[in-house]
Amino acid sequence: MTLQHSRPLGILCLERGGTPSKSRPGSILHPTTFSFPVISDIVEGAWADVVIRGDPPLESAYVAAARRLVEQGAVAISSNCGFSMRYQSSVAAAVNVPVALSSLLLLPTLLRQLPVRRKLVILTADSSCCDEALLGIEDPAQRARVVIGGIEGGKLWQNEMVRPPPYTETSEIEADVVACLGRLQVAHEGVAAILCECTGFPPVASAIRRITRLPVYDVTDLCRMTMASVA
Structure with missing residues (x-):
């Protein structure tokens, strides 16, 4: 049975320097991947190299972006970088929706x-x-x-x-x-x-x-x- 959902999943996104993000079929941000809507928000300062290495701390930026997504109607939060696992506990504690960052x-x-x-x-x-x-x-x-x-x-x-x-x-x-x-x-x-x-x-x-x-x-x-x- 295909899941039909009118409320969106919120995706915390890495910084891309203002350039449009081109998503691939099958990716977490591609419009055909899920049967439910997706919204996204960029985590300020979360460049891939920074998040992968885990420095400097980005906890407040992740929390702020997650809260913005919930305010926009997201009923769950994920991310487009598996190394965002570093902020799983902080984001989960900050919003009242399920959080699955990695x-x-x-x-x-x-x-x-x-x-x-x-x-x-x-x-x-x-x-x-x-x-x-x-x-x-x-x-x-x-x-x-x-x-x-x-x-x-x-x-x-x-x-x-x-x-x-x-x-x-x-x-x-x-x-x-x-x-x-x-x-x-x-x-x-x-x-x-x-x-x-x-x-x-x-x-x-x-x-x-x-x-x-x-x-x-x-x-x-x-x-x-x-x-x-x-x-």
């Missing part, structure tokens, strides 16, 4: 879905910055089941480090991801599912499923689940 929120649930000897891959924009605080896993046995692979140095990463960031073609994103998956397949056995941290990856999720023949999850899945809860 697909990383799915991590504990997905681990419990898998056999205990199988692993889950997190595909991220930058594995060097996908730290333990973002994962939130305290059990060493569970942490050992998580494999992190990043596309740092690839075309999407290079473009997102520029201000304003140029558009990255979907084919270039897919090439970055396929190269990362190739490295992971050589280094790790027993992978049973993939979680895309980066919100740039949903447009290539189908390709990842086709290549790996594994379940693939991303922020769009989290958004649909969250909006279904308030329908």
